[in-house]
Amino acid sequence: MYNHRLLTRRHALWLGLATVAGMSACAKGKSIKQDQQVQVVGKSERDFTVTGETSLKERAAAKGLIYGASGRYRDLSSNSDLADHYTQECAILVPGNDLKWSTLRPSPDRFDFTKGDWLANFAHTHGMLFRGHTLVWNQGLPKWFQETVNKQNAEHILVEHIQKVARHYAGQMHSWDVVNEAVYPKHQRSDSLRRSPWLKFLGSDYIDLAFRAAAEADPQTILVYNDVRMNTDTEDGEATRIAILKLLERLKSRGTPVHALGMQAHLWAKDQAPLNPRKIRAFVGDVADLGLKIMVTELDVKDQHLPKDTNVRDRIVAGAYEDYLSAVLDEPAVISVITWGLSDPYSWRAKPQFGGDRKDGTPVRPLPLDAQMKRKLAWNAIARALDNAPKR
Ligand code: XIL
Numbered sequence: 001m002y003n004h005r006l007l008t009r010r011h012a013l014w015l016g017l018a019t020v021a022g023m024s025a026c027a028k029g030k031s032i033k034q035d036q037q038v039q040v041v042g043k044s045e046r047d048f049t050v051t052g053e054t055s056l057k058e059r060a061a062a063k064g065l066i067y068g069a070s071g072r073y074r075d076l077s078s079n080s081d082l083a084d085h086y087t088q089e090c091a092i093l094v095p096g097n098d099l100k101w102s103t104l105r106p107s108p109d110r111f112d113f114t115k116g117d118w119l120a121n122f123a124h125t126h127g128m129l130f131r132g133h134t135l136v137w138n139q140g141l142p143k144w145f146q147e148t149v150n151k152q153n154a155e156h157i158l159v160e161h162i163q164k165v166a167r168h169y170a171g172q173m174h175s176w177d178v179v180n181e182a183v184y185p186k187h188q189r190s191d192s193l194r195r196s197p198w199l200k201f202l203g204s205d206y207i208d209l210a211f212r213a214a215a216e217a218d219p220q221t222i223l224v225y226n227d228v229r230m231n232t233d234t235e236d237g238e239a240t241r242i243a244i245l246k247l248l249e250r251l252k253s254r255g256t257p258v259h260a261l262g263m264q265a266h267l268w269a270k271d272q273a274p275l276n277p278r279k280i281r282a283f284v285g286d287v288a289d290l291g292l293k294i295m296v297t298e299l300d301v302k303d304q305h306l307p308k309d310t311n312v313r314d315r316i317v318a319g320a321y322e323d324y325l326s327a328v329l330d331e332p333a334v335i336s337v338i339t340w341g342l343s344d345p346y347s348w349r350a351k352p353q354f355g356g357d358r359k360d361g362t363p364v365r366p367l368p369l370d371a372q373m374k375r376k377l378a379w380n381a382i383a384r385a386l387d388n389a390p391k392r
Contacts, residue, residue, distance in 0.1 A: 048318050048380040051387070056368070057091040059383055064392030066129065066174075066335060067382070068092030069342040070298065073115035076122060083122070085373050086342060092129040092174060094297075094338060095119045096348070099132055100140035104165060108148050108157075111164055120172055131338075132169060133297075134177035134226060135162050136210045138196035145197070154201035159213045166217035175222035175295065177262055178214045179207050183227055183247060185239035192243030207247070208256045215257040225251070226262030226297055230283065231324065233276035241283050248290055261287050263328070264298035266340065269320045270305050277327035288333035296328060298340040300347060300366045301378065304355035308362055317365060318377035325385030332392055337382065343369040 060067035068090040076083045086093065097103060098115035106112055123130040134140075136158065149157055166176060184194035193199055198206040207225075214223055225248065229240045244261070251258045263284075267275070284294050301317040328334055341347040349366045350356040356364055363371065368379035 046315060046319060048315070048322070048377045048384065050380045050383045054383075056089045056379070056382055056386065059386040060337060061091065062391075063329075063386060063389045064335075065329070065337060065386065065389065066091050067337050067386065068094065068128065068131075069339045070094045070096035070133070071119065071342070072096050072346070073098045073118050075346050077118060081373060082343060082346065085369060087126040087128070089342065089368070090128055092131055092336065092338060093119060093123040094131045094133050096133070096340065097140070099165070100134065100137070101145070101161070102140050102142045105142050105144075105161070107142075108144055111168075113168055116169070120169065124172070129174040130169075130172055131174045132166075132176035132221075134180040135165060135214060136178060136182075136198060136206070137180040138194060138198065139181075141197075149197065149201065151201045154198065154206075155209065158198065158202070158206065158210065162210060162213040163217045166214050166221075170218040171220060173218060173221040175224050175260065176214055176218065177224050177226040177297065178258075179210050180226045181228055182207055182225070183240060183243045184229075185236060185243055192239065192246070208251065208254060211251065211256045211258050222259045222293065222295075223257055224260045224262040224295060224297070225258050226264060228264040228266060228298075230263060231265055231267065231275060231280055232273045233279055234273065238279075241279075245283075245286055245290075248287065248292060252290055252292075258292065260293040260295050260335070262295045262297035264340075265296050265300075265324060265328075266298060267301045267320050267324055269301050269303055269316045275320065275323055275327075277323055280324070280327040281330055284328055284331040284334060288331055292333065294328070294331065294334045295336040295338065296325075296334065297336075297338050299324075299337060300340045300349060302349055302355045303365055304349070304358055308360045310365065313365060314377045318381035321378050321381035322385050325382060326388065329385055329389035332390060335392070337386070339367060339382070341367050343367060343371065343373055345371045 056067040071086055071093055095116055098119055103115060104111055120130050182194055183192055185192040187195045191204060193204055211223055227244055229236060230244055287294055301320045303313055303317050306313045306316050344365050344367050347364060347366050348354050349364045368376060368382055370376050
């Protein structure tokens with residue numbers, strides 16, 4: 001299906017590039033117990049001790065993994081302290097917003113790569129890998145989209161976008177989120193696909209079309225199907241896991257060039273979104289059985305409804321991080337852990353519409369570093385999960 005040279009390069013991306021941050025010997029990883037249920041978190045007895053001061057990227061590299069974070073042009077270009085912490089902790093950088101259609105396409109016939117190029121250059125200058133997010137999504141679309149795109153021109157506009165953007169960064173991208181959030185069981189289609197504009201104009205084949213166009217434009221990158229809502233132990237979580245597996249199976253059976261599943265992992269540290277490590281472990285195993293790699297692409301923990309007390313809150317958030325990562329990293333096909341941001345005030349969760357409107361008015365704390373760039377218990381939790389992960 002793919003030629004040998006490309007497969008070799010892709011294997012290098014999976015395996016070799018995780019040595020970017022340098023390797024140090026670490027204790028042999030422990031596997032999680034399959035039946036382990038989520039521990040009661042927030043209790044003071046849970047231990048989040050970490051050995052040593054080594055960065056997350058080095059701990060990950062010691063296990064053949066890649067750790068990194070998303071970042072925005074506007075934050076990294078204006079705050080050198082923040083930028084320094086990215087270079088210290090991260091081996092991979094992903095633009096949180098700056099490669100979305102709304103940023104890249106100010107008008108139907110103009111592409112603006114200024115912010116994306118700045119971030120690509122920042123990553124390159126500091127020896128970090130760079131990854132793309134996202135070529136096809138139902139959100140993040142420019143204002144002109146609605147009045148311009150229709151059934152007649154949708155295929156042309158989609159393929160042209162992928163060709164232009166993926167070619168622009170060809171050779172620079174570790175991986176691309178080609179299609180984002182195509183599954184949504186609540187829309188009640190038999191294939192559980194989301195009723196997105198792309199589906200409306202092009203039918204379910206838009207997904208195959210996008211992957212084929214991306215493979216042609218950048219034959220050397222890892223092509224990722226990225227989605228959300230697959231982690232919770234709820235009816236919707238279960239339906240989402242089943243639908244994603246079905247979609248991936250369908251893509252593989254048609255020879256559509258998809259190489260990895262991206263698990264966003266926007267976790268909610270509250271009762272309505274419980275985690276079940278056993279089910280998550282089984283799911284990543286099923287994905288790996290399809291011959292796919294797995295990337296944790298957008299990890300964070302929403303603390304909107306958690307207690308005001310910072311110590312209590314940080315323990316609950318850290319517990320969610322460690323429970324989730326211990327389950328996922330037990331699967332050797334998982335190649336990366338990427339958090340959606342690095343330092344709390346720059347998180348999307350700080351915006352009122354995404355959970356920033358805490359009733360007590362205190363700022364959110366969903367990420368590994370606090371507002372002063374100090375490592376929090378969430379950082380410890382990630383470090384512990386990496387230290388305990390089996391080596392790839
Ligand atoms: C979010 C950004 O972080 C926000 O700044 C923006 O306002 C909305 O999008 N899933 C995704 C990401 O795939 O692109 C989203 O990023 C978060 C949810």
